[in-house]
C-alpha cells in the first residue's frame with residue numbers, strides 16, 4: 246500500500262530532480278558558451294620587444310652602449326629579470342604563446358637566464374625591427390623602453406641614436422621609439438597593451454596609447470643619467486601584476502596607427518671630427534609604407 250502510493254510521488258520527485266539537473270546543466274553550458282570560448286578558441290599570442298635602457302637598475306650609458314663593459318653585462322642580467330617577471334605574469338593569465346625579441350642595438354639577452362615558456366629571438370642581421378610580427382598576435386609589449394630624445398626626466402632618453410641625438414616627427418608629432426614600434430604593430434591591427442621603463446616612459450606611453458595601455462615604472466628619472474631606482478623585488482612584482490592587467494585590458498586597447506602617406510621629418514647631428522660638437526641636419530620626406538618607417 247505504502248509502496249503503491251509512494252511510487253508515483255518518488256517518480257515525480259525523480260522527474261523533477263532530473264528536470265532541475267538538466268536545467269542546471271543547460272545553464273552551465275550557456276555560461277560556458279558565453280564566457281569560455283574567447284579564451285579557449287583563440288589562444289592569445291603576445292609579442293614582446295625589449296630594450297635595455299628602461300630595465301630595472303639601468304641609469305647610465307656605461308651600462309648600455311659600451312660592448313664588453315662589466316656594468317653592461319650586469320645590466321643585461323637586470324633586463325632578463327624584468328623579462329622573466331612579465332613572462333611569468335602573462336603565463337599566469339593563460340598566455341602560452343609568447344615571443345620576446347631583443348630590440349637593443351648591440352643585443353642584450355643572456356640565454357641561460359631565459360624564463361621558460363617563451364621563445365627568444367636575438368642577434369643580427371634580421372629582416373626588420375619586429376621580426377616575425379604578423380596579424381596572428383593579440384598584443385604588443387614594449388619592455389625596458391625609454392623616453393624620446395630631449396625628455397628632461399627621461400633616463401637615458403634618446404630616439405634610435407643617443408650619440409647623434411636623432412629626433413623624428415610623423416605627421417607633425419614628435420615620436421620616440423615607443424611611437425615608432427607601435428604603428429608597425431598597428432599596421433597588423435595589434436594594440437600596444439603594456440609599456441615598461443621609467444616614469445617618463447610611462448607618461449609618454451599614456452600620451453600615445455591612452456590610459457588602457459598598462460604602464461609599469463621601474464625607476465624615476467632625475468636627469469638623463471641619474472635616477473631614483475626602485476628595488477628589484479618591487480619592480481618584478483609590479484611587472485608580474487602589470488602583465489596580468491595588460492591581458493585583461495586587451496579588449497579595450499586600440500592599435501596605434503599613422504595616417505598614410507606619413508609626412509616625416511628627422512633631425513640629427515653630423516660630426517666632422519670625432520671630438521667636434523656636431524652640426525644639426527634636418528631632413529624631410531614622405532613615407533608611403535609604415536613598415537619602412539625605420540628606414541627614413
Ligand SMILES: [Zn+2]
Pocket residue numbers: 296298391405422
Ligand atoms: Zn632604444
